Amino acid sequence: MTQSIPLHAFVEKLARRRVLSDRDREALFALPHVVKTMRRHDYLVREEEEAKNCCVILSGFAVRHKATRYGARQIFSIHMAGDGVDLSNSQLGKADHNIQMLCAGDVAFIPVDAIREVTFAWPATCQAMWYDSLVDGAIFREWTLNVGRRDALSRMAHMLCEFAIRLDEAGLGATQGYELPMTQEELADALGLTTIHVNRTLKALAKEKLIVRTSRSVEILDWARLAIIGDFDSGYLHLESA
Amino acid sequence: MTQSIPLHAFVEKLARRRVLSDRDREALFALPHVVKTMRRHDYLVREEEEAKNCCVILSGFAVRHKATRYGARQIFSIHMAGDGVDLSNSQLGKADHNIQMLCAGDVAFIPVDAIREVTFAWPATCQAMWYDSLVDGAIFREWTLNVGRRDALSRMAHMLCEFAIRLDEAGLGATQGYELPMTQEELADALGLTTIHVNRTLKALAKEKLIVRTSRSVEILDWARLAIIGDFDSGYLHLESA
DNA sequence: CGGGCCGTTGAGCGGGCTCAAGACATGTGG
DNA sequence: CCACATGTCTTGAGCCCGCTCAACGGCCCG
Numbered sequence: 439m440t441q442s443i444p445l446h447a448f449v450e451k452l453a454r455r456r457v458l459s460d461r462d463r464e465a466l467f468a469l470p471h472v473v474k475t476m477r478r479h480d481y482l483v484r485e486e487e488e489a490k491n492c493c494v495i496l497s498g499f500a501v502r503h504k505a506t507r508y509g510a511r512q513i514f515s516i517h518m519a520g521d522g523v524d525l526s527n528s529q530l531g532k533a534d535h536n537i538q539m540l541c542a543g544d545v546a547f548i549p550v551d552a553i554r555e556v557t558f559a560w561p562a563t564c565q566a567m568w569y570d571s572l573v574d575g576a577i578f579r580e581w582t583l584n585v586g587r588r589d590a591l592s593r594m595a596h597m598l599c600e601f602a603i604r605l606d607e608a609g610l611g612a613t614q615g616y617e618l619p620m621t622q623e624e625l626a627d628a629l630g631l632t633t634i635h636v637n638r639t640l641k642a643l644a645k646e647k648l649i650v651r652t653s654r655s656v657e658i659l660d661w662a663r664l665a666i667i668g669d670f671d672s673g674y675l676h677l678e679s680a
Numbered sequence: 681m682t683q684s685i686p687l688h689a690f691v692e693k694l695a696r697r698r699v700l701s702d703r704d705r706e707a708l709f710a711l712p713h714v715v716k717t718m719r720r721h722d723y724l725v726r727e728e729e730e731a732k733n734c735c736v737i738l739s740g741f742a743v744r745h746k747a748t749r750y751g752a753r754q755i756f757s758i759h760m761a762g763d764g765v766d767l768s769n770s771q772l773g774k775a776d777h778n779i780q781m782l783c784a785g786d787v788a789f790i791p792v793d794a795i796r797e798v799t800f801a802w803p804a805t806c807q808a809m810w811y812d813s814l815v816d817g818a819i820f821r822e823w824t825l826n827v828g829r830r831d832a833l834s835r836m837a838h839m840l841c842e843f844a845i846r847l848d849e850a851g852l853g854a855t856q857g858y859e860l861p862m863t864q865e866e867l868a869d870a871l872g873l874t875t876i877h878v879n880r881t882l883k884a885l886a887k888e889k890l891i892v893r894t895s896r897s898v899e900i901l902d903w904a905r906l907a908i909i910g911d912f913d914s915g916y917l918h919l920e921s922a
Numbered sequence: 923c924g925g926g927c928c929g930t931t932g933a934g935c936g937g938g939c940t941c942a943a944g945a946c947a948t949g950t951g952g
Numbered sequence: 953c954c955a956c957a958t959g960t961c962t963t964g965a966g967c968c969c970g971c972t973c974a975a976c977g978g979c980c981c982g
Contacts, residue, residue: 486915504821507911510829514821526814534818534916557810558803565799568810572768575813576776578820579746579756586827586872587752590938621960630828635938637962669749673728674776832970863928877970879930 444473444546447520447608448494454678455573456566465560469553471546482524482537482545489527491547495519498543499619503627504535512585513628515577516540516601516620518608525571528553541619576674585630588669590639593629595668598649598656603672615657686715686788689762689850690736696920697815698808707802711795713788724766724779724787731769733789737761740785741861745869746777754827755870757819758782758843758862760850767813770795783861818916827872830911832881835871837910840891840898845914857899 449466452458458466473496476482482493482500493500497519505511514535517523527533528550539545557564580600584593601618605611620628626636643649648664650657658664665671691708694700700708715738718724724735724742735742739761747753756777759765769775770792781787799806822842826835843860847853862870868878885891890906892899900906907913 502821504825506825506829506834512825512828514824526817529811530814530818530918532915532918534918535821554807557807561800561803561806564803564806564810565796568799568806568813569771571810571813571817572772575768575817575820576772578817578824579744579777582756582820582824582827583746583748583754585824586754587748592748622962623960632939633960634940634962638938641962673774676772676774676776864930865928874971875928876930876972880970883930 444496444544445469445471445494447496448522448546451520451608452522452563452566452570455569456562458562458566462560462562462566465556466563469548469556471548473544473546476539476543476545478539478541480539482539483527483533485533485536487527487533488531489524489533490550491524492522492528492550492553493524493537494522494546494548496544496546498545499540500537500543500545501540501624501628502535502537511627512630513624514581515574516628518605518610519543520608522567522570525553525567526574540624573676576676580674590629590631590635591642592668593631594625594636594639594643595648595664596670597625597629597668598643598658599661599665599668599670599672600675601656602658602661603675603677607675607677613658613661615655617655619654686738686786687711687713687736689738690764690788693762693850694764694805694808694812697811698804700804700808704802704804704808707798708805711790711798713790715786715788718781718785718787720781720783722781724781725769725775727775727778729769729775730773731766731775732792733766734764734770734792734795735766735779736764736788736790738786738788740787741782742779742785742787743782743866743870744777744779753869754872755866756823757816758870760847760852761785762850764809764812767795767809768816782866815918818918822916832871832873832877833884834910835873836867836878836881836885837890837906838912839867839871839910840885840900841903841907841910841912841914842917843898844900844903845917845919849917849919855900855903857897859897861896 445467449463452466483489485504495517500517500523502514503511523537557567584596588596602611602613602616605616606613611617622636623633626633629636640651644651648660648667650659687709691705694708725731727746737759742759742765744756745753765779799809826838830838844853844855844858847858848855853859864878865875868875871878882893886893890902890909892901
C-alpha cells in the first residue's frame with residue numbers, strides 16, 4: 439500500500455475546485471502512485487510521447503513548454519507543489535508539449551488508467567479534475583493575452599504578480615516576495631522575449647523601486663503599483679479567496 | 681420537450697473525445713435547452729458576468745476574447761458549429777473572458793445546473809467534456825506559441841492551417857478553401873498584430889501564391905508550403921484521423 | 923448620395939532583436 | 953590551491969519587424 443501523505447496537497451487543491459465527500463477523498467488517496475526524485479531539467483513528459491502516467495508535483499517546480507521547428511521555445515505555465523501537471527497529455531494520448539522540472543523535486547506518478555477508473559467511479563472527482571483543467575485553460579488564455587498584447591515591462595510585472603498569488607494560495611510564498619527558481623533565459627521563454635531584454639526589463643522594474651531581484655528570488659516592494667503596471671487582476675485564477 | 685436535433689453535432693463531437701453509450705447520448709440529448717438566433721457581435725457571455733448557461737453553437741462562428749485595461753484585445757480561439765463554447769465560464773462562476781458571435785447564427789443555451797447533473801449522473805459524459813476542455817487547452821497553448829514565438833507571416837499561415845483542419849473535421853469546409861468570416865481587425869486581434877500589418881501579411885501570402893483571399897473567404901493554393909511556413913503540425917488538435 | 927465600415931497604401935519611428943564581448947559565479951580535476 | 957570549463961548575468965551598438973499616424977478608395981445600405 440502506498441502512503442497517503444504525498445497526494446495530500448493535490449487532493450486539497452481538487453477539493454477547492456469542487457466539494458468532495460470523504461469517500462471521494464479516500465478514492466483519490468488510494469490512487470496507486472510511485473514517488474520519484476527528479477533533478478533539474480529532467481523531463482516528466484516529452485512531446486510526441488505516449489504519456490502513461492499523470493504527474494503530481496510534491497516539491498519543486500516544473501514548466502510546460504513547446505518549441506517551433508526553428509527551436510524558439512515558449513513556456514506556457516509554471517507548476518508547483520500540489521499541481522497535477524499532466525492530466526492533459528496523459529488523457530489525450532500522444533503528448534503535444536513537454537513538461538520539464540525547473541529545479542530538483544519529488545514527483546508522484548499515477549498510471550493513467552487508475553485516474554480513468556477513479557473519475558469514472560466517483561463523479562465528483564471527475565468534475566473536480568475537469569474544473570481544475572478549466573482553470574489551467576484560463577491561465578493559458580491570460581498568458582496569451584500577456585504575450586500578445588502587453589509590452590515587456592507589463593508582461594514581466596503581470597507574471598510576477600501571478601506567481602505571487604499562486605504561491606501564496608499553495609502556501610509556498612507570499613506577496614512580499616518568494617523564491618523564483620528561473621533563469622533569465624527561462625523567463626524570456628515564458629514571456630516571448632529574448633534573454634537580453636528580460637535582463638533590461640528586470641533592471642527597469644528594479645529602477646522603479648517595484649522589485650528587488652537577488653539571485654533566484656524576488657522581493658516585491660510595491661505590490662499595488664506592480665499590479666497596475668502588470669495590468670493584473672487575479673479573477674482568471676478563480677480562487678475562492680478572491 | 682425540446683427537439684433532439686440541435687445538439688446532434690455537439691454530442692457527436694463529445695463522442696469523438698470519449699466513447700459514449702446509447703444511454704449517455706440519450707442523457708445528453710435530453711439536456712434542456714433554448715435555441716436563440718444571435719446576430720453578429722452579440723455577446724454570449726461577458727467578462728465579470730455570472731454565467732448561468734452553457735452555449736452550444738449550432739451555426740455561425742464565435743470568438744473568445746479579453747482586453748487589457750488599455751483596450752488592446754486578444755482573441756484566444758474561434759468556435760464553430762458543434763462547439764460547446766462556454767463550459768469554462770459557466771462551471772467556474774464569474775466569467776474571466778468574453779464570448780462573442782463573429783457572424784449571425786443559432787446558439788443553444790443549456791442551464792449550468794443541467795450540465796452539472798448530467799455529468800454527475802453519467803460519468804462518461806463528464807470525461808468527454810473534460811477531454812474536450814483539455815483539447816481546448818491544447819489549442820490555447822498552441823495559440824500562445826504562435827503569438828510568442830512566430831513572426832507575422834508564420835503566425836497567419838499557422839492560423840489558416842488550423843482553421844482548415846478544424847472546419848474539415850466539423851464538416852464545414854475543406855483544406856482547399858473555406859469561408860472565414862473575420863475582418864482584418866479581428867484577425868489582428870487573434871494574432872497579436874495590427875490591422876495594417878495583417879493586411880500586408882495577407883498580401884505577402886498571396887504574392888507567394890500560397891493563398892487567395894476574396895472578401896470573406898480563403899482559398900489555399902499550396903497546402904504543403906503553407907503548412908511549412910506556418911510550422912503547422914495538427915497533433916495538438918488531437919483528432920482521431922491524425 | 924452620404925455615412926459607416928472595411929480594406930489599402932505610404933512614410934517614419936521605436937521596442938525589442940541581433941551580434942558581440944566581458945564579468946561573475948560555480949563546479950571539476952589536477 | 954590553481955587552471956579551466958560551463959552556465960548565467962550584464963552591457964553596448966546597430967538594425968529591423970511591426971507599430972503609429974495619416975490619408976484615400978471601395979462597398980454596402982439607409
